[in-house]
């Protein structure tokens with residue numbers, strides 16, 4: 001059995017095979033309409049969602065399967081204090097595959113420790129969102145015909161934006177990509193992404209604050225919302241929320257074949273006037289979410305090209321560490337029964353296995 005907790009749970013080849021299936025589904029939807037007859041998907045959403053949950057549900061229905069689940073923590077037994085582990089051990093009896101979203105970093109990894117069914121991480125706090133990455137990769141590949149040798153600008157909240165973390169990790173496995181991280185200092189990309197994934201990749205990167213100056217070189221501009229719900233200090237959010245607003249004036253600086261992506265929802269970071277630009281691809285991107293999630297469900301249920309018996313490769317070395325994780329938003333700090341696991345990556349630094357935060 002395989003899970004999708006982090007984009008690197010699938011190799012580059014497995015990811016591309018999944019995207020090939022998604023492309024085929026897009027062109028030949030009818031071929032797939034009974035593939036999941038009799039199967040059930042559970043969507044466990046402890047945090048708000050429009051696109052991710054509904055595209056998962058649409059995907060399973062379009063495959064002929066059925067769906068059950070909940071769309072907020074308040075309508076589940078989490079509101080009574082039930083742990084993630086217990087919830088998963090029960091849902092395992094009710095469904096064949098589980099997509100879950102939770103406000104705490106590391107929750108999907110926690111669920112996978114207990115599940116006998118494939119777990120799909122549909123967003124764990126500010127940590128990862130690998131199915132959005134599949135959507136993003138499909139959209140980029142359809143636009144540029146490749147996933148290497150691209151200049152990709154990430155703009156906005158790179159600290160808490162889980163879609164950014166997952167997409168950077170996925171694209172850093174391709175040769176010749178150049179990442180331009182455009183953010184205020186307070187919202188810069190987490191250091192573990194740079195130290196453990198970018199510095200040993202065949203890609204380059206720069207960290208800047210000026211969006212207009214970056215525009216002319218970009219093949220992709222990935223805009224993000226400032227993640228209000230993840231701020232401890234609401235005044236800091238208020239100060240940073242208008243940091244970047246993409247307008248037609250800035251679009252004039254960009255290449256004609258550039259594409260603007262955004263995982264959505266947008267708040268104010270892209271003006272409505274940009275929607276009329278041919279390069280605005282964020283609604284098409286949201287539509288692609290159904291095809292990749294259909295391909296993912298098929299793959300994890302053993303009906304794609306994915307070898308579901310392959311054992312995940314894990315290069316992390318577990319180390320003894322007596323402390324607790326320093327990340328207040330980590331699942332290990334919110335459920336007493338979740339024992340932290342600390343690991344040492346290639347750079348020798350110790351970090352939490354659940355949320356990737358460094359402990360030193």
Ligand code: NCD
Nearest residue numbers: 051052123163225263264265
């Ligand atoms: C994103 C998310 O939930 O992380 N939305 C999505 O899934 N498409 C982005 C966001 O909420 O800003």
